[in-house]
Amino acid sequence: xxxxxxxxxxxxxxxxxxxxxxxxxxxxxxxxxxxxxxxxxxxxxxxxxxxxxxxxxxxxxxxxxxxxxxxxxxxxxxxxxxxxxxxxxxxxxxxxxxxxxxxxxxxxxxxxxxxxxxxxxxxxxxxxxxxxxxxxxxxxxxxxxxxxxxxxxxxxxxxxxxxxxxxxxxxxxxxxxxxxxxxxxxxxxxxxxxxxxxxxxxxxxxxxxxxxxxxxxxxxxxxxxxxxxxxxxxxxxxxxxxxxxxxxxxxxxxxxxxxxxxxxxxxxxxxxxxxxxxxxxxxxxxxxxxxxxxxxxxxxxxxxxxxxxxxxxxxxxxxxxxxxxxxxxxxxxxxxxxxxxxxxxxxxxxxxxxxxxxxxxxxxxxxxxxxxxxxxxxxxxxxxxxxxxxxxxxxxxxxxxxxxxxxxxxxxxxxxxxxxxxxxxxxxxxxxxxxxxxxxxxxxxxxxxxxxxxxxxxxxxxxxxxxxxxxxxxxxxxxxxxxxxxxxxxxxxxxxxxxxxxxxxxxxxxxxxxxxxxxxxxxxxxxxxxxxxxxxxxxxxxxxxxxxxxxxxxxxxxxxxxxxxxxxxxxxxxxxxxxxxxxxxxxxxxxxxxxxxxxxxxxxxxxxxxxxxxxxxxxxxxxxxxxxxxxxxxxxxxxxxxxxxxxxxxxxxxxxxxxxxxxxxxxxxxxxxxxxxxxxxxxxxxxxxxxxxxxxxxxxxxxxxxxxxxxxxxxxxxxxxxxxx
Numbered sequence: 107x108x109x110x111x112x113x114x115x116x117x118x119x120x121x122x123x124x125x126x127x128x129x130x131x132x133x134x135x136x137x138x139x140x141x142x143x144x145x146x147x148x149x150x151x152x153x154x155x156x157x158x159x160x161x162x163x164x165x166x167x168x169x170x171x172x173x174x175x176x177x178x179x180x181x182x183x184x185x186x187x188x189x190x191x192x193x194x195x196x197x198x199x200x201x202x203x204x205x206x207x208x209x210x211x212x213x214x215x216x217x218x219x220x221x222x223x224x225x226x227x228x229x230x231x232x233x234x235x236x237x238x239x240x241x242x243x244x245x246x247x248x249x250x251x252x253x254x255x256x257x258x259x260x261x262x263x264x265x266x267x268x269x270x271x272x273x274x275x276x277x278x279x280x281x282x283x284x285x286x287x288x289x290x291x292x293x294x295x296x297x298x299x300x301x302x303x304x305x306x307x308x309x310x311x312x313x314x315x316x317x318x319x320x321x322x323x324x325x326x327x328x329x330x331x332x333x334x335x336x337x338x339x340x341x342x343x344x345x346x347x348x349x350x351x352x353x354x355x356x357x358x359x360x361x362x363x364x365x366x367x368x369x370x371x372x373x374x375x376x377x378x379x380x381x382x383x384x385x386x387x388x389x390x391x392x393x394x395x396x397x398x399x400x401x402x403x404x405x406x407x408x409x410x411x412x413x414x415x416x417x418x419x420x421x422x423x424x425x426x427x428x429x430x431x432x433x434x435x436x437x438x439x440x441x442x443x444x445x446x447x448x449x450x451x452x453x454x455x456x457x458x459x460x461x462x463x464x465x466x467x468x469x470x471x472x473x474x475x476x477x478x479x480x481x482x483x484x485x486x487x488x489x490x491x492x493x494x495x496x497x498x499x500x501x502x503x504x505x506x507x508x509x510x511x512x513x514x515x516x517x518x519x520x521x522x523x524x525x526x527x528x529x530x531x532x533x534x535x536x537x538x539x540x541x542x543x544x545x546x547x548x549x550x551x552x553x554x555x556x557x558x559x560x561x562x563x564x565x566x567x568x569x570x571x572x573x574x575x576x577x578x579x580x581x582x583x584x585x586x587x588x589x590x591x592x593x594x595x596x597x598x599x600x601x602x603x604x605x606x607x608x609x610x611x612x613x614x615x616x617x618x619x620x621x622x623x624x625x626x627x628x629x630x631x632x633x634x635x636x637x638x639x640x641x642x643x644x645x646x647x648x649x650x651x652x653x654x655x656x657x658x659x660x661x662x663x664x665x666x667x668x669x670x671x672x673x674x675x676x677x678x679x680x681x682x683x684x685x686x687x688x689x690x691x692x693x694x695x696x697x698x699x700x701x702x703x704x705x706x707x708x709x710x711x712x713x714x715x716x717x718x719x720x721x722x723x724x725x726x727x728x729x730x731x732x733x734x735x736x737x738x739x740x741x742x743x744x745x746x747x748x749x750x751x752x753x754x755x756x757x758x759x760x761x762x763x764x765x766x767x768x769x770x771x772x773x774x775x776x777x778x779x780x781x782x783x784x785x786x787x788x789x790x791x792x793x794x795x796x797x798x799x800x801x802x803x804x805x806x807x808x809x810x811x812x813x814x815x816x817x818x819x820x821x822x823x824x825x826x827x828x829x830x831x
Contacts, residue, residue: 117160119158119159120195122151122194124191124194125193125261126225126261127225127229128147128150128187128191128193128194130224131224132147133224134221141362142360145360147187149184149188149356150184150188151191152355153173153191153331156168156171156355157192157291168353169329169352170330170332170348170352171329171330171352172332172333172334172341172353172355172619173185173333173334173354173355173357174335175334175335175356175359176335176359176573177568178335178570178571179359179363179574180575182217184333184357185202185295185331186221186222193261194261197263197289198252198263198264198290199285199288199290200263200266200290200293201266201290201291201293202214202267202268202292202293202295203269203270203297204267204269205269205270205296205299206300211234211269214233222265227260228260228261228262229265230247230263230265231264231265231267232247232264232267233266234274234277237281241277241281245281248285252288266281270314271314278317279317279320279324282324283324286328288327290325290327290328292329292331294331294332295333297334298334298338298564298635299334301332301349302340302343302636303315303316303347305638306343306640306641307637307641319349330349332349332351335567335568336540336564336635337354337605337609338562338564338634339640341605341619341624342640342828343639343640344644345620352618352620353618354609354612364574364580364583365570365573365574366570366573366602366603368576369573369583370595370596375585377392377393377586378587378589379586380588381588386423386553387436389586391467393419394419394437394440394441396471396586397548397549399472399481401417401495401498401529402483404582405417406491406494406495407481416528416545416546417529417548418532418545418548419531419551420538420544420547420549420550420551420571421433421531421532421534422534422551422552422553422554422571423551425536425554427512427514429535430515431510437508438503442500442503445496445500447460448461448465448492449497468489472485472488475584499530508533509532511524511533511534512535513537524542525545535554539568539571540568543571544571546579547574549582549584549585550572550585550586552585552591553587553591559631561632562632562633562636563635566595594632598632601632601634604626604627608624608625623830625720625829626828628647628826629826643831645830645831647826647827648828652818653817654720654817654818655721655816656718656721656815656816659812663711665807667707668811668812668813671704671708671813674704674705675701675793676743678701678704679696691740692739692742694739695736696734697735698728701737705815709726718815720825720827721816725791725815725817725819727821727822728819728821729791736789736790737790739795740792740794742795785818786818788820789819789821791815791817792815792816793815794814794815795812797809797810797812
């Protein structure tokens with residue numbers, strides 16, 4: 107499982123530098139505006155360096171790279187930075203695939219021009235609406251651009267924003283064919299969406315995939331960089347797929363980023379709602395009242411703290427447009443019939459039954475969310491400003507800051523037009539999913555789920571519009587959702603951590619991602635991505651048992667780490683008594699804390715943990731209490747052993763920094779059927795001190811022993827996981 111090996115290759119990645127275009131981009135967009143922007147620049151430089159491999163005087167261009175960031179973490183800034191770096195280092199044309207809607211295309215071109223306005227003398231900008239019907243004229247214009255750069259002896263380039271739509275991509279095919287001698291970088295924004303072959307299991311090609319594949323095949327000078335926060339489709343597609351990445355760049359978020367760990371590793375920012383249609387109005391009403399408390403906090407109680415930032419609410423219950431209209435009507439009824447009458451009262455000692463019921467509900471929400479402790483204002487103070495607070499989002503039916511965003515209702519041409527006021531409520535579905543940033547989003551009402559309760563991890567994760575740089579408004583944030591959805595998000599959090607660690611380990615150790623089996627936890631109700639983009643049989647789903655064995659050992663680290671662990675464990679054993687059992691195997695009863703302390707170096711080594719995370723989690727859980735635990739020493743440190751030999755693969759591979767040892771626990775004879783078979787009746791830890799050998803049976807670490815661990819922990823629930831075959 108998880109055989110991490112690398113291909114021996116004498117190519118080296120190219121060296122890249124910060125040139126005029128990148129420096130101007132940094133000066134205009136990053137300096138004094140984004141903290142730790144150097145991290146973004148370093149990622150961009152590293153990405154572009156990997157598209158060109160050098161061996162002596164030979165140059166080889168890499169076809170496909172993948173940039174993996176976090177949802178709402180600023181990937182656009184990264185790929186614009188990478189574009190500037192590419193133009194400074196040998197690329198001539200940058201083609202940006204901008205989604206499937208014209209508003210995203212328009213937004214992308216505006217953003218490009220704004221981001222590179224200081225470079226307008228040596229950059230030209232086009233989008234696919236410019237040449238949909240006159241591509242030959244645009245080709246002539248681009249030729250004139252390059253002739254002008256050559257005449258003026260300047261390093262210039264061309265940006266082209268393109269819809270992921272067949273007629274637009276057909277024109278791009280013509281342009282790339284015309285300029286196939288130029289170095290071209292295609293940047294696929296949201297590269298896991300629409301680009302993948304959705305007909306892989308029908309032995310056919312979907313339209314967009316077919317066009318992009320054919321564009322890549324026009325010339326060796328054309329490369330593709332897919333950029334996404336949900337790379338499951340890109341990573342788990344067949345490794346022979348033309349869009350399978352040759353390398354991955356991890357785009358780390360900034361320090362103020364709030365994502366899965368912040369919002370879904372616990373329930374601190376969650377308020378559960380039923381999801382039942384019969385209780386929908388009450389649940390939505392509670393979320394709106396809480397939102398009104400946040401408006402009072404930012405506008406009247408503590409405006410200097412929030413520095414005039416936006417404060418918006420999101421309602422996402424369905425992808426169906428009819429439901430969006432229903433939600434709008436429900437929202438309007440709550441505001442106009444329930445809350446507005448209360449705002450017209452200057453005193454709140456009236457006896458009207460309806461108004462008293464509303465007031466009672468407000469008091470209930472105020473107490474439930476501990477608003478006095480949270481924001482330090484009283485209910486009475488809030489009620490005195492209630493009319494002003496409500497009027498910031500709703501005055502009457504013809505005067506409100508509530509927008510439905512879908513293909514029927516939206517007239518938004520760019521993200522700048524999405525939130526034109528300081529406060530407001532957005533209602534929508536797919537168009538308020540991936541790619542859209544909601545500035546100052548503090549309150550989210552998300553009940554969208556499938557009838558079966560199943561779903562795809564990447565799709566669900568992209569709905570989390572509350573992710574992002576929210577540290578300044580974090581105290582305001584509340585996510586109203588169902589227990590079922592939160593349960594999925596917690597599972598997705600664990601999946602995301604494991605996927606990130608697997609990818610990070612490959613990146614940091616120069617291991618091709620295609621050689622990694624990538625085992626990651628996926629619960630039964632979820633799939634990693636759409637089934638129609640994953641070739642049948644290319645991945646498998648397994649369920650762990652209570653018994654886990656270590657199948658990896660780090661050889662990239664100095665032996666001193668292994669030696670330290672060995673000595674620490676042996677010291678604990680030497681202080682303890684043992685009995686012998688089957689095959690004279692020593693059985694100890696140790697204090698769990700003593701053993702945990704002795705294994706500290708294993709658990710604190712990030713690379714070791716990423717290779718054996720399921721094992722280590724199980725060991726930590728079984729050793730967390732200061733009780734005794736059975737420990738079997740299967741292979742003693744002093745005992746002679748033949749050692750474990752690495753698995754053999756094709757002749758193209760060599761032994762790696764990380765050793766796959768096969769089934770270390772299999773039985774050697776009919777009398778002894780294996781450690782799992784004989785020792786599975788109770789919770790225990792197994793210790794295997796043994797030598798390891800490479801494929802040529804040569805001892806690694808000069809025959810010095812390392813420790814393998816096994817654990818049987820019946821108290822943990824089995825983990826469902828998937829991996830490449």
